[in-house]
Amino acid sequence: MNVPARSEALVGTVDLRIPSEPEWVAVARLAVSAIANRLPFSVEEIEDVKLAVAEACTTCIQDSPGEHFIDITCDVAERSLRIRVRDHAFERSEAARPRAVAFSEGLGVFIIQALMDDVEYNVDPKSGTELVMTKRVGS
Amino acid sequence: MDIKVQVRASDHDAYVVELGGEIDVYTSPKVKDAIMELIDRGHYNLVINLEKVRYIDSTGLGVLIGALKRVREHGGTVNLVCTNPQIKKIFDITGLVKIFGIYDNEQDAKKALA
Numbered sequence: 001m002n003v004p005a006r007s008e009a010l011v012g013t014v015d016l017r018i019p020s021e022p023e024w025v026a027v028a029r030l031a032v033s034a035i036a037n038r039l040p041f042s043v044e045e046i047e048d049v050k051l052a053v054a055e056a057c058t059t060c061i062q063d064s065p066g067e068h069f070i071d072i073t074c075d076v077a078e079r080s081l082r083i084r085v086r087d088h089a090f091e092r093s094e095a096a097r098p099r100a101v102a103f104s105e106g107l108g109v110f111i112i113q114a115l116m117d118d119v120e121y122n123v124d125p126k127s128g129t130e131l132v133m134t135k136r137v138g139s
Numbered sequence: 140m141d142i143k144v145q146v147r148a149s150d151h152d153a154y155v156v157e158l159g160g161e162i163d164v165y166t167s168p169k170v171k172d173a174i175m176e177l178i179d180r181g182h183y184n185l186v187i188n189l190e191k192v193r194y195i196d197s198t199g200l201g202v203l204i205g206a207l208k209r210v211r212e213h214g215g216t217v218n219l220v221c222t223n224p225q226i227k228k229i230f231d232i233t234g235l236v237k238i239f240g241i242y243d244n245e246q247d248a249k250k251a252l253a
């Protein structure tokens with residue numbers, strides 16, 4: 001997966017793996033909220049991050065039914081939080097193209113793009129789909 | 140995680156659906172079932188009260204859009220009650236403020252149905 005270069009030094013990384021089931025999305029949301037709370041984000045910015053992560057997980061669940069888990073990596077810097085959300089739908093490589101289109105056009109991704117500062121996603125038939133999004137303090 | 144759904148009859152064949160808690164990919168099917176059951180019973184003028192909703196995502200918005208589409212086929216409408224700034228923001232960025240009537244209180248939302 002291509003991970004964009006960072007301009008800020010990392011102060012910590014947190015990895016979370018959840019089952020790819022609707023009832024676990026709230027866990028991802030609350031965990032990432034707790035991480036975002038360690039940065040000097042406003043309450044509104046933390047709500048934005050919570051919703052963006054939930055939308056990313058929901059997209060993984062809806063676009064890749066039957067997958068076992070979703071990996072969420074939070075790279076924490078002094079004034080930014082980069083979150084990578086990955087599913088592992090690599091067994092259906094022929095489905096990668098339609099999934100990429102669905103991913104970019106869904107309401108969930110539209111919301112993510114509106115709430116986060118940088119958003120990009122990669123669909124790789126060999127390793128799955130990765131959404132990378134960054135929120136900066138005060139942006 | 141919790142979602143509370145309360146349905147009650149109001150004036151002029153209108154119904155109020157009062158929601159509370161968090162509406163996401165896990166809880167939105169319960170909300171959808173309650174609203175679609177009302178529509179299936181022939182009630183096409185609805186007020187959906189989101190005052191006690193702490194969180195809503197795109198699946199919740201999808202339920203509301205689906206309900207509006209269904210009632211409009213029968214000449215009805217869905218008005219929302221919402222004052223939570225974070226939730227209003229989601230309606231703003233998705234452009235749904237232009238589609239739904241969004242009111243600060245239930246009385247105004249019901250009045251606008253008439």
